[in-house]
Amino acid sequence: MKSLRKALSSIENFWRGTWARRVVPPGFVRLAETVPEIDEDMRYAGDENFLGRPVPGYGCAECWLRREVAEALSKVAEEAKALGFRLVVYDCYRPQRATRAFIAWAADDADQAKKAEYYPHLDKRAIFAKGYIAKESMHSLGIAVDIAFIGQDFGTPFDLFDESSATDYAGVSDEARKNRKVLYDLMIKHGFENLPQEWWHFSYKGVSDATPLDVEIA
Numbered sequence: 628m629k630s631l632r633k634a635l636s637s638i639e640n641f642w643r644g645t646w647a648r649r650v651v652p653p654g655f656v657r658l659a660e661t662v663p664e665i666d667e668d669m670r671y672a673g674d675e676n677f678l679g680r681p682v683p684g685y686g687c688a689e690c691w692l693r694r695e696v697a698e699a700l701s702k703v704a705e706e707a708k709a710l711g712f713r714l715v716v717y718d719c720y721r722p723q724r725a726t727r728a729f730i731a732w733a734a735d736d737a738d739q740a741k742k743a744e745y746y747p748h749l750d751k752r753a754i755f756a757k758g759y760i761a762k763e764s765m766h767s768l769g770i771a772v773d774i775a776f777i778g779q780d781f782g783t784p785f786d787l788f789d790e791s792s793a794t795d796y797a798g799v800s801d802e803a804r805k806n807r808k809v810l811y812d813l814m815i816k817h818g819f820e821n822l823p824q825e826w827w828h829f830s831y832k833g834v835s836d837a838t839p840l841d842v843e844i845a
């Protein structure tokens with residue numbers, strides 16, 4: 628048994644050495660390694676987002692979070708599972724250069740490629756004033772997460788910058804209202820607070836020493 632463990636550990640070390648990846652910032656974890664029960668659909672690493680292209684800083688599609696946040700999410704995942712739901716995250720830690728790219732995008736009137744899909748009723752220059760994106764984002768602290776239940780109706784898709792994405796918006800179906808409330812209640816119970824404009828956005832209240840970072844996700 629002891630030699631088996633030793634053999635496994637040397638395989639693990641070999642693997643780590645051969646496939647060395649970037650070390651996450653101090654205090655951070657890769658969500659996939661801490662809570663593999665949560666799915667990842669990292670939208671800003673690919674084309675399926677309001678820019679329509681990969682966002683600077685997202686060198687790979689991984690969810691990085693402060694350890695405390697991942698641990699809180701593991702409790703949320705467990706309770707969600709008991710209710711028959713599985714969690715999916717769309718954005719986690721966000722390098723500051725990504726926000727700088729969002730600011731540049733919002734100022735570029737000529738670029739309206741994704742208007743119909745993501746902000747049909749909004750002048751994109753108002754996206755910061757309305758609070759859909761923050762210039763100093765909690766995401767850059769590694770304490771915010773954009774999250775949903777896989778395959779469930781929430782009334783509006785992730786990152787639809789619209790009044791109907793407000794968590795307590797009354798004009799969505801009963802099913803969507805119920806799902807928003809179940810997600811909200813679970814997240815609040817485990818120490819998160821919600822951004823009222825976005826049913827999917829939550830930030831964790833239990834980290835006091837978080838600072839914004841601009842380390843590329845790679």
Ligand SMILES: [Zn+2]
Pocket residue numbers: 718766771772773827828829
């Ligand atoms: Zn968010």
